[in-house]
Amino acid sequence: MLEDNTLCKLESKILKVIINKILKAIELASKGEDGVVLLDTKESITELISNMRKNLIKDISISVEAEKTTLFQIQSTFHPFINSLRTSINDLKEELQSKFSNSEDVSEVLNKLPVKPQDELFNRVFGCGKQCPFCKVPCEAGGKEHKQHHAAVHRPQGLGEYRNVQTEKLVETLCTTDVHSQRKFKNTDTKWECHPYKDYTKFYPDWHIPPDPTIEASDYWKYVLVQYNDRFAEEYKAKPADVPKAWTRITQDQALKGLNDAFNIKSRQTS
Ligand SMILES: [Zn+2]
Ligand SMILES: [Zn+2]
Numbered sequence: 001m002l003e004d005n006t007l008c009k010l011e012s013k014i015l016k017v018i019i020n021k022i023l024k025a026i027e028l029a030s031k032g033e034d035g036v037v038l039l040d041t042k043e044s045i046t047e048l049i050s051n052m053r054k055n056l057i058k059d060i061s062i063s064v065e066a067e068k069t070t071l072f073q074i075q076s077t078f079h080p081f082i083n084s085l086r087t088s089i090n091d092l093k094e095e096l097q098s099k100f101s102n103s104e105d106v107s108e109v110l111n112k113l114p115v116k117p118q119d120e121l122f123n124r125v126f127g128c129g130k131q132c133p134f135c136k137v138p139c140e141a142g143g144k145e146h147k148q149h150h151a152a153v154h155r156p157q158g159l160g161e162y163r164n165v166q167t168e169k170l171v172e173t174l175c176t177t178d179v180h181s182q183r184k185f186k187n188t189d190t191k192w193e194c195h196p197y198k199d200y201t202k203f204y205p206d207w208h209i210p211p212d213p214t215i216e217a218s219d220y221w222k223y224v225l226v227q228y229n230d231r232f233a234e235e236y237k238a239k240p241a242d243v244p245k246a247w248t249r250i251t252q253d254q255a256l257k258g259l260n261d262a263f264n265i266k267s268r269q270t271s
Contacts, residue, residue, distance in 0.1 A: 007109060011100040018059070019093045023086070025055040030082055044078035046071055133204045134175035134185070136160030148208040153262045155221035158232060158241045170233055170241035172225065174218055175200075180211035219258030222247045 029051030031037055038044035049071065053062045074081065110117060127139040130149045134157045139149035157178075158170025165186070178185070178197040186194050189203045200209060225232070226247050233240040 007106055008100050011109075012097060015093065015096055015100070019089065021056065021059055022089055025052050026082065026085060026089075028055050038078055040077045040079045042074070042077055045074055045076075045081050048078065048082065130206075132160065132175060132209065133189070133200070133207060134160060134162060134178070134209075148206055150208045150210075153218050153221065153259075154209065155218060156225045156241065156243075158236075158238075159221060159225060161236045161238075163236070163238045167239065169239045170225075170229070170236065172241040172243050172247075174212070174221075175209050176212035176218075179209050218262075219250050220255045220262075223250045223252065223255035223258075226250065 026048075029048050032047075038047055049062075049067050053067065056062070076084075123142075127141060128144050128146070128149065130139045131137065132139075132149075132151060132154060135155040136159065137151040137153065137155050140151045141149055154175045156170075156172045156174055158172055162171040162185075163169060164171060173181075173183070175197070179200055181197060184194040184196050185200075186192050195203065198211075200207070222243070225241060226243050229240040229243060232238075
């Protein structure tokens, strides 16, 4: 029931914004360029509608054809017309509002929407399909057209199969930490030559990896590495990472909180 209530609130909020925009557009359109209310003639209605179309062009498209047909049918003069218009907008608002309160179940509402929130969410999470060259976190930049790939939270690089060539141990450091350090990396892209993480853009110019000296972020992924260190090592045919002692004290709750904080999700208890 919590979801239903939230959805109803969201619908009402959006409705309020739309209605206010329409009312404001009527207000503006009802006056001529001199700021004086249009004359009480039939012609003023044509002017009102045409002004409204201009004012609402970004939000609602009113076709010229529909405008002509409607105007042809109107026999009243300006003042009674604008009063009826305001009344019908308010009636429409009340009607929609009551529909939202008796809303059907959430999935039914979502299915009726022209833009499906679940698809938008998926696209956001799926991003452009590119992965961080070090930790393999997927790019989170919206849509496909962006100059640089980025992600809110990077992971210990071992999760992306990075290992120390000599020791075969998975690398536990985060890419965000390493690009702030003097450390170096090598891989097929560098033709196995050591290259400073700091200058990663030489090889990966389309990635933005923000240097982070705090090492506090990514509690979730540190927790994942600690919990599944052996299994990752087995899967990647490497040796488990040397995880810092402090990471082993991260609890499941802290890990989940880190994830919620990073993605700005309020926990259910506080909403
Ligand atoms: Zn990364
Ligand atoms: Zn991207």
